[in-house]
Amino acid sequence: MPEKSHKNITCEHCGVRKEGLFSNLTSGEVDDLNCHKVCNSYRKNQAIFLEGSFPRGVYCVNHGKVKVYTIGDEGKEQIIHVAKEGEVIGFRAMFSGDPYKVSATTLEDANICFIGKDDFLSMIDTNTHLRNMIMKELSKELGDRAQFITNLAQKSVRERLAFTLILLQKVYGEEPINLSREDLANFVGTATETLIRLLKEFKDEALIEVHTRKLTILNQDALIRIGGAVK
Amino acid sequence: MPEKSHKNITCEHCGVRKEGLFSNLTSGEVDDLNCHKVCNSYRKNQAIFLEGSFPRGVYCVNHGKVKVYTIGDEGKEQIIHVAKEGEVIGFRAMFSGDPYKVSATTLEDANICFIGKDDFLSMIDTNTHLRNMIMKELSKELGDRAQFITNLAQKSVRERLAFTLILLQKVYGEEPINLSREDLANFVGTATETLIRLLKEFKDEALIEVHTRKLTILNQDALIRIGGAVK
DNA sequence: TTATAAAAATGACATCAATCATATTTTGAG
DNA sequence: CTCAAAATATGATTGATGTCATTTTTATAA
CATH class of the missing domain: 2.60.120.10 (Jelly Rolls)
Structure with missing residues (x-):
């Protein structure tokens, strides 16, 4: 293939x-x-x-x-x-x-x-x-x-999204995170609609910048405060 | 110690x-x-x-x-x-x-x-x-x-409890499952109160037998139908 | 055995998040 | 560039599950 x-x-x-x-x-x-x-x-x-x-x-x-x-x-x-x-x-x-x-x-x-x-x-x-x-x-x-298991069992979707964004930043490095909303939802473990709403919240709170698919983290500390640190 | x-x-x-x-x-x-x-x-x-x-x-x-x-x-x-x-x-x-x-x-x-x-x-x-x-x-x-991650992300608490009971049966073998409600809740990933209510449901549906802490599975097939098979 | 603490059970209530419906925007093929 | 399909976005609604309060039962130690 x-x-x-x-x-x-x-x-x-x-x-x-x-x-x-x-x-x-x-x-x-x-x-x-x-x-x-x-x-x-x-x-x-x-x-x-x-x-x-x-x-x-x-x-x-x-x-x-x-x-x-x-x-x-x-x-x-x-x-x-x-x-x-x-x-x-x-x-x-x-x-x-x-x-x-x-x-x-x-x-x-x-x-x-x-x-x-x-x-x-x-x-x-x-x-x-x-x-x-x-x-x-x-x-x-x-x-x-x-830790993934514990997060899923104990954190809210908002907290998990914050955690996931911090995690993804380590994967994407300097480049913006580039995933479809559906993939992001399937990583966080939530419905696509819920994910979209929460992304908008984070955008409105100036924690992230959104250019369609491309997400840039603006306030890492705040996201860590919300989602907890990656161990 | x-x-x-x-x-x-x-x-x-x-x-x-x-x-x-x-x-x-x-x-x-x-x-x-x-x-x-x-x-x-x-x-x-x-x-x-x-x-x-x-x-x-x-x-x-x-x-x-x-x-x-x-x-x-x-x-x-x-x-x-x-x-x-x-x-x-x-x-x-x-x-x-x-x-x-x-x-x-x-x-x-x-x-x-x-x-x-x-x-x-x-x-x-x-x-x-x-x-x-x-x-x-x-x-x-x-x-x-x-699979644990996927279960937590996608299944309801009821489904996860059924799955967990099947899993625990493999651990306890012939003996009844013997865990506190709190431990069981912390394994399923839910609140203790929710777990107790669901256990009662399963008992009322004759899927399990309950003697305080000791749980015996009565209808394995039904639990697998609810919670999915352990891979 | 009795007293006391811990665990289990139950009820009332609040809310987060899923679902369904629909609109809007973006993407990609031709 | 244009159009269709896919992706994204938004609204309305429902229900599952968490939380808090209280009671009942069970376990444990004196």
Whole structure:
């Protein structure tokens, strides 16, 4: 489905690699990674993998944002995570032996590299550092999800929206947050209409600036006061 | 704080070990584990470890149930997981390098063995099987929490209670579910009063049997129809 | 056993947020 | 550029669930 990328990034020169799972590799390991990876370009809203299917490998986001989500019993998306450049996604299912419990879809045009299951697993077997990074990452995400659960159970929608905006700012960095209202609602865990009303409140209170899809945070401190800090 | 257990279980003869992380160890590894573990007895509602503190090792539940929870911004507990005999808890924080993101407290009198950090980590370094079990466990829990998040975001309290009861039945097995109304509410993610009202509904509909704290499921199929299946 | 505290249960009420309907704006294909 | 479809926005209404107050039951310690 994805097209082979025109610009076939080499891992050695991949600028975003240094933040994620594949940082601190030896140059030999980077070469190894580079040999086994395949670069693919994805269009906006293109599926990367789907809940229920079996993993064939892992995906390293080179450019573009990706939503990771589950589908609830009524068919509604619940976004669990928004992955940014440098993140490796889909590796949890490599260890569980089960099919994917989540789906991943691009939020914008993206470049994403693929590393096959066997190559990835053999890298893990031989590379203690990589293994430790993975365990650390799995543990970190478990902690994040515990806070996500607590927020959903205990905070109001307004509080969760504030929290989510702070979280998304870390994902989008200097750029404005760029998600559809529906995606944002499916991340916060609310109805689209409710989300729109609350966004307007935040706009009227000069906490954010809104240019259709693009949201800029104007008053971070106030949002943290409303939604609580990201742990 | 915990008292040294009178009955100091040996890992070799530990009946509950065969289900969890420490199953499929060689007899040498079991001996090793046995040398390094310390058995402790805990009274009901005794803390095992607390959110924010740094881990000194891992805990293997030999007898008794344990709640794993976070404290929300308003000080309210959100139960994330109820651990049963054979489960190893508190090992995620060993890899992240961060303090615990969750707390753990006994729900009844319990026997819990402790394995120090260094011993545990060196076992992981040398034991591929154990390592794989841990990665699998971390991955499985990530999947569970994704469903937990989706349930909280999309299901009504009634649906979540049904789901939670089915989940707890797997924890308690043949025995009746035995939790305070407050703990149950803090697991479902609702107010205690709401939980009590819904429990009564389920009782009136003959879906459960209630003897003060002890809940028995009478109609599993109906509860699954209401709350959805545990994935 | 009795006293006291804790837990569970119940009622009344307020309100946040979902739903449904409809209008307006933006986007993207041709 | 134009038009249709999609996304965003707004209003009206309802209902589920949280909160507060009070009573009843159960557990626990003296």
